[in-house]
Amino acid sequence: xxxxxxxxSGRVGADLLKLLAQPAIDAPVQLVGVANSRAALWQAEGxxxxxxxxxxxxxAGGSAEALIEQLIAGERPALLVDCTASAAIAxxxxxxxxxxxxxxxxxxxxxxxxxxxxQRLRQAALTTPAAWSATVGAGLPILSTxxxxxxxxxxxxxxxxxLSGTLxxxxxxxxxxxxxxxxxxxxxxxxxxxxxxxxxxxxxDVRRKLTIMLREAGVEIEPGAIALDPLLHxxxxxxxxxxxxxxxxxxxxxxxxxxxxxxxxxxxxxxSLADGAHVALALVPDAHPLAGARGxxxxxxxxxxxxxxxxxxxxxxxxxxxxxxAAVLADVQAVCEQxxxxxxxxxxxxxxxxxx
Ligand SMILES: NC(=O)c1ccc[n+]([C@@H]2O[C@H](COP(=O)([O-])OP(=O)(O)OC[C@H]3O[C@@H](n4cnc5c(N)ncnc54)[C@H](OP(=O)(O)O)[C@@H]3O)[C@@H](O)[C@H]2O)c1
Numbered sequence: 639x640x641x642x643x644x645x646x647s648g649r650v651g652a653d654l655l656k657l658l659a660q661p662a663i664d665a666p667v668q669l670v671g672v673a674n675s676r677a678a679l680w681q682a683e684g685x686x687x688x689x690x691x692x693x694x695x696x697x698a699g700g701s702a703e704a705l706i707e708q709l710i711a712g713e714r715p716a717l718l719v720d721c722t723a724s725a726a727i728a729x730x731x732x733x734x735x736x737x738x739x740x741x742x743x744x745x746x747x748x749x750x751x752x753x754x755x756x757q758r759l760r761q762a763a764l765t766t767p768a769a770w771s772a773t774v775g776a777g778l779p780i781l782s783t784x785x786x787x788x789x790x791x792x793x794x795x796x797x798x799x800x801l802s803g804t805l806x807x808x809x810x811x812x813x814x815x816x817x818x819x820x821x822x823x824x825x826x827x828x829x830x831x832x833x834x835x836x837x838x839x840x841x842x843d844v845r846r847k848l849t850i851m852l853r854e855a856g857v858e859i860e861p862g863a864i865a866l867d868p869l870l871h872x873x874x875x876x877x878x879x880x881x882x883x884x885x886x887x888x889x890x891x892x893x894x895x896x897x898x899x900x901x902x903x904x905x906x907x908x909x910s911l912a913d914g915a916h917v918a919l920a921l922v923p924d925a926h927p928l929a930g931a932r933g934x935x936x937x938x939x940x941x942x943x944x945x946x947x948x949x950x951x952x953x954x955x956x957x958x959x960x961x962x963x964a965a966v967l968a969d970v971q972a973v974c975e976q977x978x979x980x981x982x983x984x985x986x987x988x989x990x991x992x993x994x
Pocket of ligand 1: 647649673724726744773776959962
Protein backbone atom coordinates (compact mmCIF):
# COMPACT_ATOMS: atom_id res chain seq x y z
CA UNK A 639 0.00 0.00 0.00
CA UNK A 640 1.39 3.47 -0.85
CA UNK A 641 2.45 5.53 2.18
CA UNK A 642 3.51 9.17 2.25
CA UNK A 643 5.22 10.75 5.26
CA UNK A 644 5.08 14.44 6.12
CA UNK A 645 7.62 15.61 8.72
CA UNK A 646 10.19 13.13 7.40
CA SER A 647 13.17 15.18 8.62
CA GLY A 648 11.77 15.79 12.10
CA ARG A 649 12.73 13.76 15.17
CA VAL A 650 9.79 11.32 15.05
CA GLY A 651 9.50 11.21 11.23
CA ALA A 652 13.22 10.45 10.72
CA ASP A 653 13.10 7.74 13.36
CA LEU A 654 10.03 6.20 11.73
CA LEU A 655 12.01 5.96 8.48
CA LYS A 656 14.81 4.19 10.38
CA LEU A 657 12.31 1.69 11.80
CA LEU A 658 10.73 1.10 8.37
CA ALA A 659 14.22 0.41 6.98
CA GLN A 660 14.85 -2.43 9.46
CA PRO A 661 14.63 -5.84 7.75
CA ALA A 662 12.74 -7.25 10.76
CA ILE A 663 9.86 -4.81 10.19
CA ASP A 664 7.26 -6.36 7.97
CA ALA A 665 4.80 -3.60 7.15
CA PRO A 666 2.68 -4.03 3.99
CA VAL A 667 3.41 -0.48 2.87
CA GLN A 668 5.50 1.12 0.16
CA LEU A 669 6.98 4.54 0.88
CA VAL A 670 6.11 6.71 -2.13
CA GLY A 671 6.47 10.24 -0.78
CA VAL A 672 8.25 12.28 1.88
CA ALA A 673 8.00 15.96 2.77
CA ASN A 674 9.11 18.53 5.29
CA SER A 675 8.38 22.26 5.56
CA ARG A 676 10.75 23.09 2.70
CA ALA A 677 10.48 20.36 0.08
CA ALA A 678 8.73 17.18 -1.02
CA LEU A 679 9.67 14.12 -3.00
CA TRP A 680 7.31 11.70 -4.79
CA GLN A 681 8.37 8.45 -6.40
CA ALA A 682 5.49 6.20 -7.39
CA GLU A 683 7.72 3.12 -7.80
CA GLY A 684 8.83 3.46 -4.17
CA UNK A 685 11.55 5.11 -2.08
CA UNK A 686 14.01 3.20 0.11
CA UNK A 687 13.10 4.29 3.69
CA UNK A 688 16.79 4.21 4.71
CA UNK A 689 17.71 6.74 2.00
CA UNK A 690 14.57 8.89 1.95
CA UNK A 691 15.68 11.46 4.57
CA UNK A 692 18.95 12.07 2.74
CA UNK A 693 17.19 12.37 -0.62
CA UNK A 694 14.73 14.84 0.88
CA UNK A 695 17.64 16.93 2.22
CA UNK A 696 19.03 17.17 -1.31
CA UNK A 697 15.62 17.99 -2.79
CA ALA A 698 14.74 21.54 -3.79
CA GLY A 699 11.08 22.29 -4.44
CA GLY A 700 7.84 20.44 -4.00
CA SER A 701 5.47 20.91 -1.10
CA ALA A 702 3.68 18.83 1.49
CA GLU A 703 0.36 20.17 0.16
CA ALA A 704 1.16 18.94 -3.38
CA LEU A 705 2.08 15.53 -1.91
CA ILE A 706 -1.32 15.39 -0.17
CA GLU A 707 -3.10 16.18 -3.45
CA GLN A 708 -1.08 13.47 -5.22
CA LEU A 709 -2.12 10.94 -2.59
CA ILE A 710 -5.79 11.97 -2.87
CA ALA A 711 -5.66 11.65 -6.67
CA GLY A 712 -3.96 8.23 -6.55
CA GLU A 713 -4.92 4.61 -5.92
CA ARG A 714 -6.73 3.16 -2.86
CA PRO A 715 -5.96 2.03 -0.26
CA ALA A 716 -3.40 4.71 0.55
CA LEU A 717 -1.99 6.10 3.79
CA LEU A 718 -0.71 9.47 4.96
CA VAL A 719 1.47 9.70 8.07
CA ASP A 720 1.57 13.22 9.50
CA CYS A 721 4.60 13.54 11.79
CA THR A 722 4.43 17.33 12.08
CA ALA A 723 2.98 19.57 14.77
CA SER A 724 1.57 21.75 12.01
CA ALA A 725 -1.97 23.15 12.01
CA ALA A 726 -1.71 23.67 8.23
CA ILE A 727 -1.11 19.94 7.64
CA ALA A 728 -3.65 18.88 10.29
CA UNK A 729 -6.25 20.98 8.45
CA UNK A 730 -6.25 18.40 5.61
CA UNK A 731 -7.07 15.46 7.91
CA UNK A 732 -10.85 15.28 7.43
CA UNK A 733 -10.60 15.87 3.68
CA UNK A 734 -8.05 13.06 3.35
CA UNK A 735 -10.25 10.61 5.23
CA UNK A 736 -13.35 11.66 3.30
CA UNK A 737 -11.43 11.02 0.09
CA UNK A 738 -10.62 7.50 1.35
CA UNK A 739 -6.95 8.13 2.27
CA UNK A 740 -6.13 6.65 5.69
CA UNK A 741 -4.32 8.72 8.30
CA UNK A 742 -1.88 7.92 11.10
CA UNK A 743 -0.53 10.74 13.25
CA UNK A 744 1.01 11.76 16.57
CA UNK A 745 -0.07 15.37 15.80
CA UNK A 746 -2.73 16.43 18.32
CA UNK A 747 -4.04 19.48 16.49
CA UNK A 748 -6.77 17.90 14.33
CA UNK A 749 -8.16 15.69 17.10
CA UNK A 750 -8.14 18.47 19.72
CA UNK A 751 -9.89 21.09 17.57
CA UNK A 752 -13.54 22.04 17.86
CA UNK A 753 -16.04 19.30 18.72
CA UNK A 754 -17.66 19.85 15.32
CA UNK A 755 -14.36 19.27 13.46
CA UNK A 756 -13.67 16.23 15.64
CA GLN A 757 -17.09 14.76 14.81
CA ARG A 758 -16.35 15.22 11.12
CA LEU A 759 -13.08 13.28 11.58
CA ARG A 760 -14.78 10.49 13.55
CA GLN A 761 -17.52 10.23 10.96
CA ALA A 762 -14.98 9.93 8.14
CA ALA A 763 -12.94 7.41 10.17
CA LEU A 764 -15.96 5.09 10.24
CA THR A 765 -15.31 4.27 6.60
CA THR A 766 -11.60 5.10 6.23
CA PRO A 767 -9.34 3.61 8.92
CA ALA A 768 -7.29 6.11 10.93
CA ALA A 769 -5.16 5.91 14.09
CA TRP A 770 -3.85 8.58 16.47
CA SER A 771 -2.80 6.63 19.58
CA ALA A 772 0.55 8.49 19.84
CA THR A 773 -1.19 11.85 20.37
CA VAL A 774 -1.51 11.00 24.10
CA GLY A 775 1.26 9.31 26.12
CA ALA A 776 3.39 8.38 23.07
CA GLY A 777 3.55 4.55 23.29
CA LEU A 778 1.39 4.10 26.41
CA PRO A 779 -1.95 2.29 25.98
CA ILE A 780 -4.04 5.24 27.13
CA LEU A 781 -6.51 5.84 24.30
CA SER A 782 -6.84 2.10 23.60
CA THR A 783 -7.72 1.43 27.26
CA UNK A 784 -10.37 4.14 27.26
CA UNK A 785 -11.74 2.78 23.97
CA UNK A 786 -11.96 -0.75 25.39
CA UNK A 787 -13.79 0.40 28.51
CA UNK A 788 -16.29 2.24 26.36
CA UNK A 789 -16.74 -0.69 23.98
CA UNK A 790 -17.69 -2.87 26.95
CA UNK A 791 -20.36 -0.40 28.10
CA UNK A 792 -18.26 0.96 30.99
CA UNK A 793 -18.30 4.70 31.67
CA UNK A 794 -15.44 6.88 32.92
CA UNK A 795 -16.35 8.80 36.06
CA UNK A 796 -13.03 10.59 36.65
CA UNK A 797 -9.55 11.04 35.19
CA UNK A 798 -6.41 12.29 36.91
CA UNK A 799 -3.22 12.40 34.90
CA UNK A 800 0.21 13.85 34.33
CA LEU A 801 0.52 14.06 30.56
CA SER A 802 3.57 16.19 29.84
CA GLY A 803 7.00 14.59 29.73
CA THR A 804 8.49 18.07 29.49
CA LEU A 805 6.75 19.48 32.56
CA UNK A 806 7.27 16.21 34.46
CA UNK A 807 11.02 16.44 33.87
CA UNK A 808 11.06 20.08 34.87
CA UNK A 809 9.21 19.46 38.15
CA UNK A 810 11.40 16.44 38.93
CA UNK A 811 14.53 18.57 38.64
CA UNK A 812 13.02 21.38 40.72
CA UNK A 813 12.10 18.86 43.46
CA UNK A 814 15.72 17.62 43.25
CA UNK A 815 16.75 21.11 44.36
CA UNK A 816 17.79 22.54 40.97
CA UNK A 817 16.76 26.15 40.21
CA UNK A 818 13.87 26.81 37.82
CA UNK A 819 16.17 28.49 35.32
CA UNK A 820 18.62 25.57 35.41
CA UNK A 821 15.80 22.99 35.08
CA UNK A 822 14.30 24.85 32.10
CA UNK A 823 17.71 25.27 30.45
CA UNK A 824 18.31 21.52 30.77
CA UNK A 825 14.88 20.74 29.27
CA UNK A 826 15.64 22.98 26.27
CA UNK A 827 19.16 21.52 25.92
CA UNK A 828 17.86 17.91 25.89
CA UNK A 829 15.22 18.77 23.27
CA UNK A 830 12.41 18.14 25.77
CA UNK A 831 11.18 21.73 25.66
CA UNK A 832 10.83 24.13 22.76
CA UNK A 833 13.70 26.65 22.30
CA UNK A 834 11.30 29.14 23.91
CA UNK A 835 9.82 27.03 26.73
CA UNK A 836 6.92 29.48 27.28
CA UNK A 837 4.94 27.27 24.86
CA UNK A 838 5.45 24.18 27.07
CA UNK A 839 4.80 26.14 30.27
CA UNK A 840 1.44 27.33 28.90
CA UNK A 841 -0.13 23.89 29.49
CA UNK A 842 -1.81 24.04 26.06
CA ASP A 843 -0.32 20.68 25.06
CA VAL A 844 -1.76 19.00 28.18
CA ARG A 845 -5.17 20.55 27.53
CA ARG A 846 -5.12 19.11 24.01
CA LYS A 847 -4.28 15.64 25.36
CA LEU A 848 -7.08 15.76 27.94
CA THR A 849 -9.50 16.87 25.20
CA ILE A 850 -8.54 13.84 23.08
CA MET A 851 -8.86 11.44 26.04
CA LEU A 852 -12.31 12.76 26.97
CA ARG A 853 -13.55 12.52 23.41
CA GLU A 854 -12.33 8.93 23.22
CA ALA A 855 -14.46 8.31 26.31
CA GLY A 856 -17.49 9.74 24.53
CA VAL A 857 -17.51 13.07 26.37
CA GLU A 858 -18.35 15.95 24.04
CA ILE A 859 -16.12 18.85 25.00
CA GLU A 860 -14.65 22.02 23.53
CA PRO A 861 -10.98 22.60 24.47
CA GLY A 862 -11.97 26.03 25.84
CA ALA A 863 -14.26 24.33 28.37
CA ILE A 864 -11.17 22.88 30.09
CA ALA A 865 -9.97 25.41 32.68
CA LEU A 866 -6.24 26.01 32.14
CA ASP A 867 -3.69 27.45 34.59
CA PRO A 868 -0.24 27.64 32.99
CA LEU A 869 2.56 26.10 35.06
CA LEU A 870 4.30 29.47 35.00
CA HIS A 871 3.30 32.89 33.69
CA UNK A 872 6.35 34.33 31.92
CA UNK A 873 5.72 37.71 30.32
CA UNK A 874 6.78 38.11 26.69
CA UNK A 875 8.65 41.42 27.26
CA UNK A 876 11.88 39.75 28.43
CA UNK A 877 13.87 36.70 27.23
CA UNK A 878 12.46 33.64 29.07
CA UNK A 879 15.67 32.90 30.97
CA UNK A 880 15.58 36.40 32.49
CA UNK A 881 11.82 36.37 33.15
CA UNK A 882 12.08 33.11 35.09
CA UNK A 883 14.33 34.81 37.68
CA UNK A 884 11.35 36.60 39.22
CA UNK A 885 9.81 33.24 40.18
CA UNK A 886 12.84 31.51 41.75
CA UNK A 887 12.29 32.67 45.33
CA UNK A 888 8.54 31.73 45.30
CA UNK A 889 9.35 28.27 43.96
CA UNK A 890 12.06 27.66 46.51
CA UNK A 891 9.49 28.31 49.25
CA UNK A 892 6.87 26.14 47.56
CA UNK A 893 9.23 23.17 47.23
CA UNK A 894 10.33 23.49 50.87
CA UNK A 895 6.65 23.51 51.97
CA UNK A 896 5.96 20.47 49.78
CA UNK A 897 8.86 18.55 51.36
CA UNK A 898 7.68 19.42 54.88
CA UNK A 899 4.14 18.19 54.10
CA UNK A 900 5.43 15.01 52.34
CA UNK A 901 3.82 16.09 49.09
CA UNK A 902 4.87 16.74 45.50
CA UNK A 903 3.94 19.21 42.83
CA UNK A 904 2.56 17.70 39.63
CA UNK A 905 1.08 19.40 36.58
CA UNK A 906 -2.26 17.67 36.63
CA UNK A 907 -5.03 17.14 34.08
CA UNK A 908 -8.23 16.33 35.89
CA UNK A 909 -11.82 15.62 34.96
CA SER A 910 -14.83 14.29 36.76
CA LEU A 911 -18.52 14.09 35.99
CA ALA A 912 -19.24 16.38 38.95
CA ASP A 913 -16.45 18.98 38.62
CA GLY A 914 -15.65 19.21 34.92
CA ALA A 915 -12.14 19.51 33.50
CA HIS A 916 -9.07 21.44 34.74
CA VAL A 917 -5.38 21.56 33.92
CA ALA A 918 -3.24 23.11 36.66
CA LEU A 919 -0.33 22.72 39.06
CA ALA A 920 -1.39 20.61 42.05
CA LEU A 921 0.19 19.53 45.31
CA VAL A 922 -0.49 15.83 45.94
CA PRO A 923 0.60 13.65 48.89
CA ASP A 924 3.64 11.41 48.28
CA ALA A 925 1.38 8.33 48.45
CA HIS A 926 -0.82 9.53 45.55
CA PRO A 927 -0.38 7.54 42.30
CA LEU A 928 0.57 10.72 40.39
CA ALA A 929 3.30 11.65 42.90
CA GLY A 930 5.57 8.72 41.99
CA ALA A 931 6.25 9.85 38.40
CA ARG A 932 9.79 11.01 37.64
CA GLY A 933 11.29 12.62 34.56
CA UNK A 934 9.27 12.15 31.37
CA UNK A 935 7.02 9.52 32.95
CA UNK A 936 3.27 9.98 32.48
CA UNK A 937 0.73 8.61 34.93
CA UNK A 938 -2.95 8.20 34.18
CA UNK A 939 -5.59 7.18 36.74
CA UNK A 940 -8.90 6.12 35.20
CA UNK A 941 -11.94 5.77 37.45
CA UNK A 942 -14.92 4.02 35.90
CA UNK A 943 -18.26 2.59 36.94
CA UNK A 944 -17.10 -1.02 36.55
CA UNK A 945 -13.70 -0.43 38.21
CA UNK A 946 -15.38 0.92 41.34
CA UNK A 947 -12.87 1.88 44.06
CA UNK A 948 -9.90 0.37 42.20
CA UNK A 949 -8.99 2.66 39.32
CA UNK A 950 -6.83 1.63 36.39
CA UNK A 951 -3.35 3.18 36.63
CA UNK A 952 -1.24 3.46 33.49
CA UNK A 953 2.39 4.54 33.90
CA UNK A 954 5.47 4.78 31.73
CA UNK A 955 7.50 7.07 29.51
CA UNK A 956 5.06 9.45 27.84
CA UNK A 957 7.52 11.13 25.50
CA UNK A 958 10.62 10.19 23.56
CA UNK A 959 11.46 9.94 19.90
CA UNK A 960 11.91 6.16 19.55
CA UNK A 961 8.79 5.23 21.55
CA UNK A 962 6.69 7.76 19.62
CA UNK A 963 7.98 6.54 16.26
CA ALA A 964 7.32 2.95 17.37
CA ALA A 965 3.75 3.87 18.39
CA VAL A 966 3.21 5.49 14.99
CA LEU A 967 4.52 2.34 13.28
CA ALA A 968 2.21 0.15 15.38
CA ASP A 969 -0.68 2.41 14.31
CA VAL A 970 0.40 2.01 10.66
CA GLN A 971 0.29 -1.78 11.12
CA ALA A 972 -3.15 -1.58 12.77
CA VAL A 973 -4.54 0.56 9.93
CA CYS A 974 -3.06 -1.86 7.36
CA GLU A 975 -4.76 -4.77 9.13
CA GLN A 976 -8.09 -2.99 8.76
CA UNK A 977 -7.45 -1.82 5.20
CA UNK A 978 -6.10 -4.91 3.54
CA UNK A 979 -9.07 -7.20 4.28
CA UNK A 980 -11.30 -4.32 3.11
CA UNK A 981 -9.32 -4.10 -0.12
CA UNK A 982 -9.64 -7.84 -0.75
CA UNK A 983 -13.40 -7.69 -0.02
CA UNK A 984 -13.67 -4.87 -2.56
CA UNK A 985 -11.84 -6.99 -5.13
CA UNK A 986 -14.09 -10.00 -4.61
CA UNK A 987 -17.20 -8.85 -6.54
CA UNK A 988 -14.95 -8.08 -9.51
CA UNK A 989 -13.56 -11.64 -9.46
CA UNK A 990 -17.05 -13.11 -9.07
CA UNK A 991 -18.30 -11.13 -12.05
CA UNK A 992 -15.38 -12.43 -14.13
CA UNK A 993 -16.24 -16.03 -13.23
CA UNK A 994 -19.90 -15.47 -14.08
N1 LIG B 1 9.13 14.08 20.14
C1 LIG B 1 8.34 13.40 20.97
O1 LIG B 1 8.79 12.79 21.97
C2 LIG B 1 6.86 13.31 20.70
C3 LIG B 1 6.03 12.56 21.57
C4 LIG B 1 4.66 12.45 21.29
C5 LIG B 1 4.14 13.12 20.20
N2 LIG B 1 4.95 13.89 19.42
C6 LIG B 1 4.35 14.59 18.29
O2 LIG B 1 4.97 14.14 17.09
C7 LIG B 1 4.96 15.18 16.11
C8 LIG B 1 6.40 15.37 15.60
O3 LIG B 1 7.23 15.73 16.68
P1 LIG B 1 8.81 15.93 16.49
O4 LIG B 1 9.39 16.00 17.85
O5 LIG B 1 9.33 14.94 15.50
O6 LIG B 1 8.83 17.40 15.79
P2 LIG B 1 10.02 18.07 14.96
O7 LIG B 1 11.32 17.42 15.25
O8 LIG B 1 9.87 19.55 15.18
O9 LIG B 1 9.66 17.75 13.43
C9 LIG B 1 8.58 18.30 12.78
C10 LIG B 1 8.65 17.96 11.32
O10 LIG B 1 7.49 18.53 10.68
C11 LIG B 1 7.90 19.29 9.55
N3 LIG B 1 6.93 20.37 9.32
C12 LIG B 1 6.56 21.36 10.15
N4 LIG B 1 5.63 22.16 9.57
C13 LIG B 1 5.41 21.63 8.34
C14 LIG B 1 4.58 22.01 7.25
N5 LIG B 1 3.76 23.06 7.31
N6 LIG B 1 4.62 21.24 6.12
C15 LIG B 1 5.43 20.17 6.04
N7 LIG B 1 6.24 19.77 7.04
C16 LIG B 1 6.24 20.49 8.18
C17 LIG B 1 9.27 19.81 9.92
O11 LIG B 1 9.93 20.18 8.73
P3 LIG B 1 11.42 20.83 8.76
O12 LIG B 1 12.34 19.66 9.01
O13 LIG B 1 11.56 21.42 7.40
O14 LIG B 1 11.42 21.85 9.86
C18 LIG B 1 9.86 18.55 10.58
O15 LIG B 1 10.31 17.65 9.59
C19 LIG B 1 4.39 16.42 16.82
O16 LIG B 1 3.02 16.54 16.54
C20 LIG B 1 4.59 16.10 18.31
O17 LIG B 1 3.66 16.75 19.14
C21 LIG B 1 6.29 13.99 19.63
